[in-house]
Amino acid sequence: MRVSTTEFTVVGGGIAGLVTARRLAMAGRTVRLIEASNHLGGTVASHLVGGINLDAGAESFATRNNTVADLARELGLSDDIVSPSDEGAWLQPVSGVALPLPSTGVLGIPATPLDAQTIAVLGLGGALRAQLDSLIPWFGKRTDISLGALVRRRMGKATVEKLVAPVVHGVYSLHPNDLPLERVAGLKERLALHGSLAAAARSMRDAMPAGTAVQGIRGGINRLITELAADLTTYGVIIEFERRIESAEALAELDGTVIVAAPGILAPVRGRTVTLATLVLDAPALDAEPRGSGVLVAPGCTTVSARALTHSTAKWSWLQEYAEGRHIVRLSYNEEPADLAETARLDAELLLGVSLPPESVIDFGRQQWIRPTPLAAAERTDGVVVVGETVGGTGLAGIISHANATVDSLLAPADDAADEAADDEESEDARENG
Ligand SMILES: Cc1cc2nc3c(=O)[nH]c(=O)nc-3n(C[C@H](O)[C@H](O)[C@H](O)COP(=O)(O)OP(=O)(O)OC[C@H]3O[C@@H](n4cnc5c(N)ncnc54)[C@H](O)[C@@H]3O)c2cc1C
Structure with a gap:
């Protein structure tokens, strides 16, 4: 008979799975983490555009409950927590100018x-x-x-x-x-x-706490993943890459208490596709930051295909330093246009109100994600613990708080029981010692 020493198996190595595995391992539990891809982080990812390592998904976090900043501090990133510039955002109405x-x-x-x-x-x-x-x-x-x-x-x-x-x-x-x-x-x-x-x-x-509603990390939010991964190694978490758990039934084969931190296992992934286009530009006209930190587009606006534009180098001063005079602009699309790079350039021109000829584009990056919808109550399998975006809300602050609370509730009964056992032993000792 196989005897397993794994107390917890976490399926999915996005932020939710990493935070969960780390918290369990820090509490002295033996943890195995299973990840379908060959890397950790999920939607908190990075990509190289114009030679600059940029966030390819999440790029900031809500400050409302301090959860993410607290985690960043624990991971040694205190000095690198940054606030965005106080340039506001703009709106592109259905017609007319922003x-x-x-x-x-x-x-x-x-x-x-x-x-x-x-x-x-x-x-x-x-x-x-x-x-x-x-x-x-x-x-x-x-x-x-x-x-x-x-x-x-x-x-x-x-x-x-x-x-x-x-x-x-x-x-x-x-x-x-x-x-x-x-x-x-x-x-x-x-x-x-x-x-x-x-x-x-x-x-x-x-x-809202004084200061900004969101913050970021110098070098990118993706640094959280690098630091979390290092901690998992320190605390002895075993990580299996390139192993996909195909179904809810397959969870029964896993060791210990299983925690699902990946969408698509308990129910098919449903949600919206979001395509991001990142442009690195040589465009001095953008030095004046004509649309502050970026532009949100009203639904029904047909003059552009993008739903939002972030002028990343106007929003984050650390990125402005890294970009050395170039500008970084990120656009998001609900439906990917046929020629994403060219559409993104033309949309950026219109939304930012400046001329951006083809030769101003130094580099272009594309990334596609699915934003999963919440798991319905009927899709929860009895006895299976779930963390992550399908249950913890949209955004890192909610997901991390939920993952922390889930681990604490998993550990609480065992710890209480252990404490009670220790109390019993102590009283036995006390009785024996008169
Ligand atoms: C474009 C974009 C921008 C965003 N910007 C922000 C932002 O600025 N601030 C913010 O707070 N939030 C933002 N979010 C949301 C945030 O990034 C996500 O909510 C969060 O990262 C989700 O984390 P997760 O761990 O729940 O899931 P994921 O990040 O989806 O991680 C799931 C992991 O599980 C793995 N996996 C999947 N299926 C299986 C399987 N069957 N077996 C094993 N492993 C599997 C995946 O490979 C992945 O590594 C953004 C999201 C997107 C798409």
């Missing part, structure tokens, strides 16, 4: 609907309709609705389509009509407390 994104809102929900920036985006009629929100009572009966439906009822269609949709798409890769209200942490509660959406948005902004 406008600054009102700076007071949350997820595009205006906190002060009648301020000049909001009127510039919504028009006076749209802004007055949004202001009606303060007069509509909130009974809190229907909360099983989408964010889009809620904002439309209280602030009108223009607010949904012109403000909320571009921002929500940038964060969740979803239209607000497809984003359940409950996935927006804290909004429902603050709406119940304050009675209007604008007041809820104001109070959410006030509750």
Whole structure:
């Protein structure tokens, strides 16, 4: 009979699997990690474009619960945690030129609907309709609705389509009509407390920690993966690369308590494809950072195919140093155009409002990802522990908090039992010793 010494098997070596494996191993447990590809990190990846090592997926983290910054500090990256420049983002409306994104809102929900920036985006009629929100009572009966439906009822269609949709798409890769209200942490509660959406948005902004809502890491978020991988080696985690667990049934073959940290095992991967185009440009006209940190595109805008553009060298000063005078621009697409490189160049020209001739493009990089949708309750297999994006929410902050809490709850009963056993032994000793 085979006797296994593996107490935990973690399937999937993205950020969720790595954080889980590390926390278990640091608690003295024996851990095996199984990864389908030949490298760790999943969506927290890097690629070389124009000779610069750039994040190819996640490029920042939410500061709201300090989880990611705490992890970065534990991994020795304290001195390299950086804030983005305070250049705001811009909005590309369905037609016309880009406008600054009102700076007071949350997820595009205006906190002060009648301020000049909001009127510039919504028009006076749209802004007055949004202001009606303060007069509509909130009974809190229907909360099983989408964010889009809620904002439309209280602030009108223009607010949904012109403000909320571009921002929500940038964060969740979803239209607000497809984003359940409950996935927006804290909004429902603050709406119940304050009675209007604008007041809820104001109070959410006030509750944000001082400084920026997101931070990054000098050298790229992907450095978290390098450091986590080093820790796994230090704590003796066995890593198996290029082994794909094909089905939920196959989990039964694995040793110890199995933790699924990979989408596609308990249910087929469903979700949206996101294609990223990265341009490294020789374009002095961009030195003036004409669109701040980047541009979010309103749904229905047909003049560009991109859904968002980040002017990465304007957003991150460390990247500006690394790029040595060149500019880095990253565009995201829901549907990949036939000629991605050329479309990205033309979209960048239009969104940034500067001429970018073909010879200004020094290099181009392409990356494609799937953003998985959450796992339905019925897809959870009894006894199988799951971490990661399908259960922990969108974004590193939520995923890491969830993974930490999952490990703590897995260890708690065993530790409590061990403590009780130790207490029993101590009292036995006490009795024996009189
Ligand atoms: C373009 C893009 C930009 C993003 N930007 C940000 C951002 O700026 N900030 C932020 O907080 N979040 C961002 N996110 C979201 C964030 O990157 C993800 O939510 C997070 O990295 C998901 O981590 P995970 O470990 O759950 O899954 P993954 O990263 O998907 O990792 C899963 C791992 O499991 C492996 N695997 C899959 N199937 C199997 C199998 N059958 N057997 C064994 N192994 C398997 C995969 O190879 C992979 O290594 C972004 C996502 C995308 C796509």
